Amino acid sequence: MAEFYSLPLYIHKLILSFVLERAESLREWHQHLAILSVCLVWRRLALPAVFSQLHIDFSPGTFTLKQQLLLVRCVASFHRHLVKHIAIALTQQLSLSTFASNIAAILQLGKVHWLNAQSLLIYAAKDTIKAYDNVYDDGHSIDKVLTAFPVDLYKSMPQIAQLKMHLVEENRYTLALTSSIVNRYAARLTWLECTVPIALTIRHFSAQLSRLVLDARSAGMQHLPSVCAKSLRILELYEVPECFSWNSFRCETTPGRIVFGRLRELVLSFDFSVGSKKLEPMALSSYSLQLHFPQLQRLVIVDCPLNCHALFADSHYACLRSVHISGWLSAADMFAQAAASPIDELRIQISRVGAIDSSRFYSATNRLFGTADMQGSHVAELSLSALELDLDPQMVEWWQLSRLNIVDSSVPFGTVLALANKLLNLQSLCVYTCTVADDGLSQLEQHNSHPKLTTVSIGFAPHTSQNCSKQAQNILRASIGSLCNLHVS
Numbered sequence: 001m002a003e004f005y006s007l008p009l010y011i012h013k014l015i016l017s018f019v020l021e022r023a024e025s026l027r028e029w030h031q032h033l034a035i036l037s038v039c040l041v042w043r044r045l046a047l048p049a050v051f052s053q054l055h056i057d058f059s060p061g062t063f064t065l066k067q068q069l070l071l072v073r074c075v076a077s078f079h080r081h082l083v084k085h086i087a088i089a090l091t092q093q094l095s096l097s098t099f100a101s102n103i104a105a106i107l108q109l110g111k112v113h114w115l116n117a118q119s120l121l122i123y124a125a126k127d128t129i130k131a132y133d134n135v136y137d138d139g140h141s142i143d144k145v146l147t148a149f150p151v152d153l154y155k156s157m158p159q160i161a162q163l164k165m166h167l168v169e170e171n172r173y174t175l176a177l178t179s180s181i182v183n184r185y186a187a188r189l190t191w192l193e194c195t196v197p198i199a200l201t202i203r204h205f206s207a208q209l210s211r212l213v214l215d216a217r218s219a220g221m222q223h224l225p226s227v228c229a230k231s232l233r234i235l236e237l238y239e240v241p242e243c244f245s246w247n248s249f250r251c252e253t254t255p256g257r258i259v260f261g262r263l264r265e266l267v268l269s270f271d272f273s274v275g276s277k278k279l280e281p282m283a284l285s286s287y288s289l290q291l292h293f294p295q296l297q298r299l300v301i302v303d304c305p306l307n308c309h310a311l312f313a314d315s316h317y318a319c320l321r322s323v324h325i326s327g328w329l330s331a332a333d334m335f336a337q338a339a340a341s342p343i344d345e346l347r348i349q350i351s352r353v354g355a356i357d358s359s360r361f362y363s364a365t366n367r368l369f370g371t372a373d374m375q376g377s378h379v380a381e382l383s384l385s386a387l388e389l390d391l392d393p394q395m396v397e398w399w400q401l402s403r404l405n406i407v408d409s410s411v412p413f414g415t416v417l418a419l420a421n422k423l424l425n426l427q428s429l430c431v432y433t434c435t436v437a438d439d440g441l442s443q444l445e446q447h448n449s450h451p452k453l454t455t456v457s458i459g460f461a462p463h464t465s466q467n468c469s470k471q472a473q474n475i476l477r478a479s480i481g482s483l484c485n486l487h488v489s
Helices: 009-019 026-035 040-050 065-078 096-107 142-156 172-188 329-338 358-370 413-422 466-479
Strands: 053-058 085-090 119-124 162-167 191-194 211-215 234-240 257-259 265-270 290-292 298-304 322-327 345-351 379-385 403-407 428-435 455-460 485-488
Touching: 009 026, 009 040, 026 040, 026 053, 053 065, 053 096, 065 096, 085 096, 096 142, 096 172, 142 172, 162 172, 172 191, 298 329, 322 329, 329 345, 329 358, 345 358, 358 379, 413 428, 413 466, 455 466, 466 485
Parallel strands: 053 085, 085 119, 119 162, 162 191, 191 211, 211 234, 234 265, 257 290, 265 298, 298 322, 322 345, 345 379, 379 403, 403 428, 428 455, 455 485
Antiparallel strands: none
């Protein structure tokens, strides 16, 4: 019998390809280190992959500071040239100065240079970084931390091109530190993710920036160069205010038109208070701008109460394949009027339907899920919440719909049955809360011709009797011959 290490090299590589995926934590990375002890063949093959990443974790139950110091010093001494990705995580409470000094000690900032490191991730959970108005409890001044740490970090890792700052904690010190680090690296970044509002001050952002994930409340977005509109492939903006302007990406030569020539994915999550009395606020401040996305493939709009005129007016989505719109009907309605190409994945989530005219609701949804333009859809999903209008199956023309979810609403069982039998492409139906009356069940018309509906989930109203619920289940099973999964609560 052949020895394990004498197996063909491609077999060893195949095994390691399943084992050596990107580690998500210090513990996973430490487990990868054990692979180096299996045999000489695995050590030679796995060494570059294992030491291409370095994890530092300040969390309860993980390695102590001393253990991490010893481990990183070993890596720095022998394999520093292999390290390309550095991840730092904090899930326990520390002062900002202690957090910064521990990182500096472990990475030996100022003494050791991680010249091949290209990616840096710093993550801090909520309520982990303590801040004080004047002096930290360990005697370090705030100014020293905010000025010295970003400089030392940049000197030790000057080649960082991908920067991910995922800080849940928002206080003026963490925001200042994050802003300082981002501005220090901005001139050479190709990938920037920042989940807190920062102050952008540098005027020389990289023209190679391909991915930008940013809190739209950040100050100084006007410093983003107009060339970003040409270079960006992924743009994600969160907490977008009503007064947000696309002028940050405007080119002076074409003041009324912005072309995102390479953009493949656009995510916009708006900052909108549910309790607001403004049902249809004013459109974006860049109403007069024309936005063009000739290569856009995925569009996500979350909690948008706006008219979004700048997003859809005179826009062409020839390459669009995936769309997810949630919030008010207005954004979905505007997209329905602009869409002109088959969509592989269409997900529409509409909230507070009762606040909108029913004719407009049926017009928009029928245009989205009933026109020939949507016949190429592989996934067509409509989710309705807080449904206050009486859903009329006779008005519904959602011929391409494959999934229908109705939650936080009161829908008669007869309507559910009528929709199930009318929408012939429907594969999944979920309704909460469903109302049913004993004297009305016997009058319901039953069919047995539904070809695709396999999954139905019904949540009956609390006052529904057990006998009535069972009778409704029997009607569903008898009416829908293709039914495989029926969940009733």
